[in-house]
Amino acid sequence: MPNVPNTITLLRVALILPLAVLLRQGEFGIALALFIVSALSDLADGVIARRWNLRTRFGAIADPVADKLTMLTVTLLLAFDGRLPWWLAAAVVTRDVVIVGGALAYHYLIGTVEMAPSTVSKLNTALEFLLLASILAIGAGFVDGGMWVTVLTLATFVTIAWSGTQYVLVWGRRASQARRRRAARS
Template sequence: MNLPNALSLLRLAAVPFLVLLLHDGRHGAALGLFVLAGLTDAADGFVAKRFGQETRLGKVLDPIADKALVVTAYVTLGWMGLIPFWLVLAVVTRDLVILVGALAYHYLTGALEMAPSVLSKFNTALQLALVALVLLEAVLALGLGEWLGWLAVAVLATTVASGLQYVLVWVRKAWAHESAEG
């Protein structure tokens, strides 16, 4: 196993510990773990590309670890009342749509290429920023309420837009595949 895949597995393994820390009210430790997990995401991508260590496993494992971390954080923070339910619903629904779309596309075409768009990467960055700032607010009580509200709206907008973008891209690719075969 190479370093990037090990970092993705480490991030995946961190997910249950994040939940435990949040449920125990240890927001500072949860923030530290969340930031560390985010750094492993940046590091695994950098190492994989820079040193030619991209693998098929890594191309699957990295987004799974990312989604497990983000969705789990949103669901847990939503359950705790720190992130609005409507936003948790949007984030989870988008990821379910992407998962179902990916499986349907794979079923129809026999192929699956995970290539996140710039919008999707921006959405992920906003989602991560919101979790980090919510946890920072829980630790330090900085009075970020209004800013968190605006960031939540931005996360909602990019979540919906990037979800729709994935659907449109996969529909176009599926039609192109069908046209090429038919």
């Protein structure tokens, strides 16, 4: 029997291409609906995995990858379309590259990485989603833009910088401690 949370994650990955096509075609209303379905499926797979103890190594890796691919796809396409500032898209990409690169470096140089999102990182994800969904809703003509979008953009940037810095400091400290323990054993 297939693992339900992993199946939901794979279906979320399958939504990325249609979402990208809809964005390129300017179909912001349908893209918004798919984006919301993707976010809800992310919540669902996590709840199901925890509630029924269906966590797997595959899910632990695939779920955040699916999230990042979805968010990066929407972020970059909205920036390309001029609906999202490029400086914010660059900040999103930079933070993700630093986190993924740092996790890979830690894994290969130190050992197993057991990452869990911090509170600030969860806030960042929520603000990024809210900002992207808002821009899609504006593009679809469901709501008007305004100062609130600027405030949301700046708040998102602050959490990107804050969470990115936090990951670097926390994992840098853990790497340093692991190296000291290793040196003490030698």
